[in-house]
Amino acid sequence: MADTGKSLEDRNTEIVLAMWEGVIGRGDREAVLRYIAPDYVQHAVNLPSGREHVLRLADMIREGNAGFKPPAHKTLFKTVAQGDMVVVIWEQDQDDPTRPGETYPGHSFDMYRLENGMIVEHWDDTRKWPTPWKAKDETEI
Amino acid sequence: MSDAPYHTALIPAAEVPEGQTPPVIAADQQALLASSDPVLAANKRLCYDMYRTVLQAGRADRVRDFIGPHYIQHNPNVVSGVEALENFIRSSRPERPIAPTIELPLIAIVAERDMVQFTFVRPEKDADGAVYHTCWFDLFRIENGRIVEHWDPALKSPEMLKLDPNDKRIGR
Secondary structure: OOOOOOOHHHHHHHHHHHHHHHHHHHOOHHHHHHHEEEEEEEOOOOOOOOHHHHHHHHHHHHHOOOOOOOOOOOEEEEEEEEOOEEEEEEEEEEEOOOOOOOEEEEEEEEEEEEEOOEEEEEEEOOOOOOOOOOOOOOOOO | OOOOOOOOOEEEOOOOOOOOOOOEEEOOHHHHOOOOOHHHHHHHHHHHHHHHHHHHOOOHHHHHHHEEEEEEEOOOOOOOOHHHHHHHHHHHOOOOOOOOOOOOOEEEEEEEOOEEEEEEEEEEEOOOOOEEEEEEEEEEEEEOOEEEEEEOOOOOOHHHHHOOHHHHOOOO
16 A cells, blocks of 8 residues: 555544635535545534535535635644544634724644544534535435 | 554444434443554553543533643633633532543544544534534643643634533533
8 A cells, every 4th residue: 555654643634624625615525435434423513413514515615605604714823643533623714793894813623533534523613504404406426 | 653543333322313324432442542552552542531531521620630721722712821711610610520431422542643623422402492503622732641621613703602511511
């Protein structure tokens, strides 16, 4: 295998960052199918479990769906990986409620569990959107 | 050297509406503390004991056993420094007995290099006041056997200064 010599943690981290770049960065369906397992378990509060919902999310990102606000720009801050888990911490400017016009750096995270090079489970710290997630066509996979 | 297999069994932490995936917590916190690298295992233990002693039991007098003198705090509601942390603990929560485990709904402890990350289930309320479950994280950097830096997802808000995170337990 070409990746001999890399630790499991380094390989898993590369997979997670490649998924992020493809799926969230470009709305790439191929990246969804390549990196995310079909029975993907989703703990983020705005999406149900299942890869089909990530495919739909990728479509919305790629097509700039009206009324859909794409994920805000955030900068990769750190990764922490151990065994089958990979944590990604992001930094993002937040409006300062006490100093109008100023910002401060806020942090958020995504945690993934991988099995055999595929992402099988995801957690993050998002709050609920005002309107619940609805796939346009529930049969679309 | 590999830390796999690392994860412990996860158990449902709460009931959620149909169609959502219930939040899960670690069945065995001791398994989360394991690492084949003794430095990573010690770093995890340091953060775990700090959590139980300072954040959970409110023991401001024990802060310096775990936290470095030049502690950098990235939570935007708390200023940096070991003294500021002592004051924050005293003003935000009462002292309690030191429990053997973390009583907040812990999902994972992940450590690599000089970093240790804790992930928790976090109950929040939506605009209608209904409870839902998201996650919270605490990220620590360790240097010379002390915690020297901390990040979490907190946003700037005056309410946070009085928040006792021990109120974020599930089913209590």
